[in-house]
Amino acid sequence: MSEQITSRNVPAWVLEQDKQLFKKLNDENLDLFLYHDVLLPVLNLQLEVEELAREEFNFVHKTIIQLIHGRINTIASLAHFMGLAESAINEKLTELYGLGFIEQHDDTVWQLTEIGTKNVFSDNPVRHVNRSLRICASSEQLLPSNAYRSKFIRTTELTEKNLSWVMLAEENQAIDLSHLKSIEFMTVTDKSHYNIPDEVQRIVEINDYEAGFQKTKLLITGDHSKNSNTEPSKAWIQFRDQFLELPLQKVPKLVSTIKWKQEKIFESIKRTLGSHNVDIGESIQQDQYGVIYAKVSSASVAWLSRKDESYLPNLIRCRTRSYGGRPFYRLYDGKRDVLNGHSLVLDISELDYGIISAANAMRELYLLVDGFFSTPYTERRTRDIQTYLKRKLASNERENYLELAQKFQLKEAIDWINGLGRRNEFE
Structure with missing residues (x-):
């Protein structure tokens, strides 16, 4: 699910x-x-890095670069071709030198750098x-x-x-x-x-x-x-x-960075679960990926019917021999999350046979309901969950599910079977 x-x-x-x-x-x-x-x-x-600027080239800069590329590469020749004073040309050459586009070959001749050559045929400055x-x-x-x-x-x-x-x-x-x-x-x-x-x-x-x-x-x-x-x-x-x-x-x-951290987390988990009448004994352990596992030796009906940061009640969220279960991402002691970023998988396989049977049975119901609500509304053959369950389940099966839902105080399951569940429960 x-x-x-x-x-x-x-x-x-x-x-x-x-x-x-x-x-x-x-x-x-x-x-x-x-x-x-x-x-x-x-x-x-x-x-x-090499960048292609967003703005267009300065016209004078572009003209000088193209002329130098065409071997018109002295201040005097550039001033002659462009009709500008040599002082103005010298100022523009200084700007192009600062941009890294040109360099002096000798005292009078300028030449393009590698990046300057790339600018000859570019509409925008490459720099x-x-x-x-x-x-x-x-x-x-x-x-x-x-x-x-x-x-x-x-x-x-x-x-x-x-x-x-x-x-x-x-x-x-x-x-x-x-x-x-x-x-x-x-x-x-x-x-x-x-x-x-x-x-x-x-x-x-x-x-x-x-x-x-x-x-x-x-x-x-x-x-x-x-x-x-x-x-x-x-x-x-x-x-x-x-x-x-x-x-x-x-x-x-x-x-x-804290060597005693794992032991402290384990103690906090045991204490927090214990406050809800859930006993895991000394079964707690952690695998190489950071997932924490524990076997539940006893648990109250109140805790099994609870939802801890999920729409799944704990009865269904925990692992059994038949189902892998879903991890708990958070476990609060009233003030803080004692899992501290780890995931906790609780195994209830050792609980009373009646609880295990109920967990496996109710999981089937939740899977059935999940399939209904996962189907787009316009594609459903039946529009309400009660009619859907009547089509899928025999009357004695519905009665058994209702009895289990009432025993474990699973209100939404009771509503589904009785036809009181909201149409968009999972949507």
Whole structure:
């Protein structure tokens, strides 16, 4: 069942970037393995780039460049052909020299530079200017434009405060920048995405760089609903509403800056679940991708019927032997999220057989209802959920579902069966 996160059920306290995250997960039907603050190693490159200016050429500049290209290349000859005083020609030559278009061959003769030659047949000035670009030192990818809205922290300026409650991504020892040549083939849209002005045509030279870090979010995702041995399928770095997808083999290795952090998170999870009469004993553990797993040995009906940041009740969200379940992205102790960016998968396979049977049965009902509401309204053979369930289920099946829904206080399921559910429940 897809985790349909919408503005209707995203809590008000969720930051805007979290809303973008949930939307992306919903669009791609993925679950979070890890969602954590990370200090991303970044190179701030100082570049000399070639740009095609938006404004048209100064007429006098253009004429002088074309004349020099035609070997009319002294002050006297230029003044003669253009009908201007030599002092005026000398002033314009100084301007062109400052732009890097010409250079002196000897005391009297001027010649075009490489960039000056490119301007002979161009309607707009082609010039070399200095620009800065940032790349991820782990994946060697250009950072999107929103990355430039975050502070770049030089390596020499890192403090203990910067390292508090974050994970540090390791950078590559050797970084290949040859792919930056692809800038000359980028579309206007691509350039805008990477904070590259449309005027930039190519990179001439990398003059210098600074090594540092930026605080951002790392996402590792996969689909937990199919089985219990899920491998991650995608990873992103998030900069506000922009996501930089990383090949899984280039996901940076994470180094926790607080060694006792895992133990503290485990204790907080056990304490928070315990406050809801959910016992996980000592079963809690964490895999290599940051997903936390725990087996529930006992749980109250009240907690099983709750919805924690999802439209799915916990009874259905938890894992059983028959279903992979959905991770919990957040777990609040009343003040803060104790998961701190990790995902939690709870397994209720060891609970009473009646609870497991109810979980598996109600999951089938939710899948059936999800299929109904996922069908465009104009394409539905029946327009209301009660009629749909009557067509799909025998009367004794509906009665069994109703009994389970009442037992576990699943109000929306009761409404669906009784015909009280809103037409656009999931839309």
